[in-house]
Amino acid sequence: MSCYEAVTPVAERPGSIDETLALLKSAGYIAGRPLATVLFLALKLGRPLFLEGEAGVGKTEIAKVLSQALGRRLIRLQCYEGLDVASAVYEWNYAGQMMAIRLAEAGGSVDRDTLESDLFSERYLVKRPLLQALEPDTAGVPVLLIDELDRTDEAFEAFLLEVLSDFQVTIPELGTVRAEHPPIVVITSNRTREVHDALKRRCFYHWIDYPDAEHELAILRSRLPDAPERLTREIVGFVQGIRKEDLFKAPGVAETLDWASALIELDAVALDPALVSDTLGVLLKYQDDIQKMHGSRAKEMLDRVQGSLRSAE
């Protein structure tokens, strides 16, 4: 779990799609209008947002940007296989309870009722992300990011269904914790497994695709304003071209940004075949893909990109 300190004052939720776009842009996230529409609806109608897409297209980033722009706390629940209630919702502090029992015994005042109400009080409750997200926050309701939901198993999904429809959790010893205002929920999935329809039904669904050239250029300019213009254009042209190749894993926006930062660190002002070959590992993550694009293939593509840029000028 990570929290962003409230750097900006608590902002109101956007009132229209245009305001949503502006809000995202103010935090450095260049979103397409479709995504802004879905996000606006999710915020307005208080429903979870379910984002799917290839790795590295900016699904997780949305939640981070949202918490930053709205000045809310970000609560992150990273999913993994075998994730259970103890690590997702709450757990009792067993060591503390054990000590309390021993101390009560040593003090000689073992009264069953007081002992029980002492042991199962908030003092010994370890709150995990889902429970934290239901609690009231002075900065407004937090942003709950449930990341890579496809990595858990169906059992957890079913549990989540209950939490997301009622925004309440029952702790048998304490009672029910209900969120007065539902948190802003963002769920992401890489589609390594189909998430059940029942869960998706409760959310607004959006598939985030790879951005088009213009959009990607805007992202690069906003994230790396120091990059030389020519380099930025060439990078975008090359990445757009490489996504059309038959690759095992096409590079996402995250890879484009990594590559661009790497090239800036290398003081490049334009791409050349040797530089591309040397840094291809930043962009492509599978040996098969790198081998395929290495050498003449990359050079060919680079020539094409540079040619089309020249003719556009």
Next chain:
Amino acid sequence: MTETASQAGEGRLADNIAYFARALRIAGLPVGPGAVLEAIAAVEAAGIGTRDDFYWTLHAVFVKRHEHSILFDQAFRIFWRRRALIEKLIAQMSPIAPGGMKDETKPPAGALRVAEALAAPKQEQPDPVERTEFSARLTVSDREVLKAKDFAQMSAAEITAAKQLISEMSLPHDELATRRLLPDPKGRRIDPRRTFRRSLRGGGAVIDLAYQSPAIRHAPLVALMDISGSMAEYSRLFLHFLHAIAEKRRRVHSFVFATRLTNISRELTSRDPDEALARASKRVQDWEGGTRIAHALHDFNRHWSRRVLGQGAVVLLFTDGLEREVTAELTFEMDRLKRSCRRLIWLNPLLRFDAFEARASGIRAMLPHVDEFRPIHNLDSMAGLCRALSGDSTERTNPRQWLRAS
């Protein structure tokens, strides 16, 4: 806009959205009445600005899967262009399978050629001696005869009986320990949560240990099925077998291929096997054509393996392995498939022949990459497969013995 005018406008809009939802439903999107109410609320919240905004607002509510985007897009374009064109919409939408749009023109041309090309290899095989299984007819019950009988030699009535037997078959117990923990009195790990709750019953004086152990569940099963002409008699009954398994447990993924790969897992989840098969065959467009194994495997490895081969999946590859052109691609894709799953079992109906030898170059190329090589031509061999999946070590066969023998 005055209040009454806006109300009237919304009223018509609500009707239109309801009609649109109905059109989507007919086109195959799972749209319930709840979604309609939601869509109206969403449109009211967003306001009707541009056409694009309206599009994405409805998209956010109605589309719950990436594959449905394409259907939605078409429906939207047709429906909102002119009202009262639902009939036209229905006619246009229904035969289109989700996602099947892009390469609609390509496969048929190739399919025919491949079908012609693949008619020959059957004759290249030495004509093997069929096992004579009819002699048992007088000595054992009909049921037993049926179990040993080759699917290809069954009459229609016998096939019906065989389907019945398949649905009654004891299915594999291929269970895996997961990392999730469940209470278990015989477990070996202490469960602190339950232990403390229990200890409080006695006022905390006695600590009564509770135990837990890892949960057990079925491994995912992925079937890749060749439905080319040479496999026709066997593939339909194998589909019944898959349906029987898919009905009893979750996480069974079925793919069929001849010239291209189709995912029929959703279709096979229908309760009634005949209905499931009918729906599946409607989805598949190249029944009993030729095969391109390497191509289909490539398709699977690239687009599906990362989505369905997680969590210790077992792959059943059902094909005769008679690939016309054996290239390095076939070896490469088999190798990749083998490395992406926990166990790769090749089911080959050709093993029904006593004198089967791994001579065909396709079979020789694929054999080194499989964990098991099994027959699948009768009910006995299906039962054997179930035992093998359950981890019965006596059922294990070494696929390399076939390479050595020939």
